[in-house]
Amino acid sequence: MRSIFRRSLLVSGLGFLTLTAHAQTTAKTDSVNIRKIYDEALLHGQSYENLRYLTGRIGGRLSGSPQAQLAVDWGKVTMEKLGLDRVYLQEVMVPHWVRGAKEKGEIKPAKGKGISMNICALGGSVGTGGKLRAGVVEVKTWAELAALPADKVKGKFVFFNRPMNPVHIETGKAYGEAGDQRRNGAVEAARRGAAGALVRSLSLAHDDFPHTGAMRYDEAVTKVPAAALSTNGADELSQLLKADPGLTFELEMSCETLPEVKSYNVVGEIKGSKYPGEIIAVGGHLDSWDLAQGAHDDGTGCVQSMEVLRLLRATGLKPERTVRAVLFMNEENGVRGGTRYAELARAANEKHLAAMESDGGGFTPRGFNIEAPAATVQRIQQWQPLLRPYFSGLFSAGHAGTDIGPLKDQANALIGYDCDSQRYFDIHHTAADTFDKVNRRELELGGASMASLIYLLSKYGL
Template sequence: MRLFLCRGLLLAGFGLLTFAAQAQTAAPTKTDSINIRRLYDEALLRGQSYDNLRHLTGRIGARLSGSPQAQQAVDWGKLTMEKLGLDRVYLQEVMVPHWVRGAKEKGEIKPAKGKGIELNVCALGGSVGTGGKLRAGVVEVKTWAELAALPAEKVKGKFVFFNRPMNPTYVETGRAYGEAGDQRRNGAIEAAKRGAVGALVRSLTLAHDDFPHTGTMRYDEQVAKLPAAALSTNGADQLSQLLKADPGLTFELEMSCETLPEVKSYNVVGEITGSKYPAEIITVGGHLDSWDLGQGAHDDGTGCVQSMEVLRLLKATGLRPERTVRAVLFMNEENGVRGGEKYAALAKATGEKHLAAMESDGGGFTPRGFSIEAPAAVVQHMQQWQPLFVPYFSGAFEAGHAGTDIGPLKDQAKALIGYRCDSQRYFDLHHTAADTFDKVNRRELELGGASMASLIYLLSKYGL
């Protein structure tokens, strides 16, 4: 019995040692540091993200879902990944909305006396048109409670002007955007419930300029569909000031936007098969579609070219991943998330095993780190790798929202990861005509691709 006991203790001790060794295998090594340095060197010396972005934005331009330019972007993405010599490149078919802006919108303040004042406006994505010129009085609100408290006669037959600014005291600008975004998304619905004729919304930016910001909005089939337009922040401030002096002024809006029948489009997918665990998939992606006002450079051309660059960097450095790494250029993030939903549905239907998914959709600015949407134990597991990223100033590994397109994978992947870069300038450009190639810095963009590739390398090597 003593012999069996000793043997049992020895086996138990061996098991504990084995478990301890396995638990420590995710700790970074000198080899990892060297390999990450190789990825950064390759990106900074021979990176292709910037030149790919130049082509996408300059030769193709804005890529609203359903447009000819969106299809051109699909063709370009497929060809570009095929040139990388990946193990597999293919398309995933998806039906997408097809909304068109039409002629340039017009907005004008009509004072009771004096000359009209033109404002820069743009239709919110998905809005109906005005059917000619629509002129009405204006009532300004900053909160839903203010709107609810107004007597019916103060709202009926007027434009509701939603003028709540983003909170400038938040250092994390995405938080300010999220809090103010409800008025853009739901403004037309709430205005319709009160008998208004249209919705005017302050642009979602902390900048004070003349660029109106578009973005998706919603309708409720239970109430009328009202035209909804964004005013630039300067225009919103001007309208607010004039309303105080002249509450009886009117506003004239003209928009010819409309929604056409859905169109067949595609996600573009390229992958490197894992050398040891090919059935375990790590996805990295950005969205190929963009709004139609600028070139869709930071939103989200940068995310697409960085995702493709992850695969190129792994191949160029000879660091073949142990798990399958798949780059996805998602279609229709801006006004439907159809591509993200289709990708997740296909993965579930075919029984694919997703270890993790990473998304880059915050611009191509200086990398800061990653936000991780996963159980606390998984977040802690990944935080072991922070020291490897500190020399590159991208060592922030924090729990938080990962991304819209990979969100549908939440129940399939062990971790969803958002690439995070400096956010202070992003919402100055987001959804505007100013989102153009010249606003992207080559070095910042290539550093971001290297940061993403480095984390993908570690995920592939150690798993979760």
Template structure:
């Protein structure tokens, strides 16, 4: 039993020590974060890992041989890091295949034809040979709904609504214009159309069509849906003005095959004090098949892996368990994210936070946070520590698709946020290749993620 004198003495010592701890902790954290950035900028591995993933494996659409190769690559690379545990989580994923290169051609009344760069939207049915019909152009779902039935029936509906360039945050423009890609085919079919042509979701003007997932309403007929490049959409619109009876011929051989077994790849460092509290950081391993899936989302995968390597290489043993997850099937199903959350719930795991990188490997800006107001304020207290590195924009906002299913099981969902101005130039297009990624920007992003993970691991939420 401690005497009254000793209790008073001990209390006085603790009170005296408290200001010292409060003063030295930020300095300690600042030095630790500096070590993470030094390691990333001097010896970062994200860029080299991305080169191997993109140039040796390439596009990794769910269900493809390349997706399976990527799973084995991710497992092998994390095993090389000497983590405490590396394992796979089985998940059944959709298996859509594009088939032969798509063809599109517009023909006027005089028989003169103009070829267009087109690509099938992910999940679309094929045309069953060449499909030819007149075109009706619309700029919104409301405009389509207002058209008389005879203006739509038996035609292609051409959705030609550009992304709104006035939004500084390009993700907002993408979200606003995305309904025409996601549900345009079914809305067209409801009016009797035989197919849908959709302007690519990008702010740039070029000749590359952008694919992306679309979903059918099972209550209506499934009609084929293809994307046009932005230049192609502008050209088709001008041709229609000159000849309203213009016909379009589309040829696509895409199809959906039975589901295929695949995996999430998981690697973790066990927490030194609170191993049962988990911080997940991840990106999606699958990509569309038109390119190498560099920014979407090879960069997020290698940055998530790098978070673990940076902590380990810098000697910063996390107090809470940090787990990197390479999710499968974000692009056309989110099956990997759903399976991860399902298994976490079944195991009664305690998830403190989940972080996702799926906005490209561009210059870091900060983080978007999905949490209650008190937790958002808690995370924002760390802004000064990341301000010297340009990653101090901490805002409430959408965190990510793959970690979304964890929302009810975790304190906070956090999305790594980087400069978005170039992302949709490449997103889902044939231009999303390794050469479009800047080494320094990529490594800075991994360090930013590692810094916030370090702070959450040390202080909790």
């Protein structure tokens, strides 16, 4: 018995050593392959030059605009040049809101000259039909608005002046907390009989750039115009109101909503060598707001997603599962592209192993946020050591992305590329979101980190 037991232990031990050696060999192979991806990205990356063309030659790409269609054409041609297995378009109807002439805003004190304000219409707002002049009442919370007597609100501008909370290290959390006043301000102001809504820009910076962004209406209440003030302008208006509560504000906007327009998602893919029916999607949104070039939001995400496919081909790392890059249309004011992609995937009975999105700018990589069951998150976290040498090994449970959100019930995991966020909301949705704000090395490192995780997902699955 003892000799048999010893032989069993010996065989078991040899098996364990064999498995350990195999695991070490596999990890070494993965490390070498990830190094290849990073070397290719840093030596020959194409993300930066693709972004230069998208932002410089096409510019802002608001859904429904001619520039959005030019971006669709560019995305399709650019991916076709990569020699992918398939490149195609997915038709989607999108909203068509136009800003019109540059907006004008001016504080009119009871005495003295008017003070011009840096403002912009919120996306989807109605125009003013000429000059709209009214008194102003300031609030920071919904409770403050609800507590005001009717005569203090009726016929006035409600000025929503709640700043983003600077104590949050993750600036996206501060943005989410303050964003309700931009989204719902016009509706809640109109419920109280207000003439319009003025909203403090969603930024931690103190500057003169107003931030646009999507807002909504409710068919049950009157549609009133809504505009954003720069953070400096909001501070000035607040101070002046304290000294002169009777001041008025004059607003002039010519924005309007036109009939919906046919547009497209742009899709390119590499078929999986072993499991072509299992899909890993990676994407960014092709549309942007119209105030600038849409560089960080979200030109960087689009070029990084296309670069994932190029990096896999250039390094000879044939994915075992199908990898699909998607340039989504209409994230900013409707999420029509993301919704349409999920609808078509469901109709085709496609199986999505995972979906990844880059929509937080092209700044220095940190890692990934994962929306998935705890066991799946832990599975993905096992690969953190492979990306730690590249300072991209922080894998946390968290929000993955807006465009891939509609896939939540169809994909095993939703993954958001996570980069340093401290500067993002300084330029988000403003005229400052331009190509010169993007660092080449940071951008290419981001594409490499995305490609590396997708390489691992493709090889091992979940």
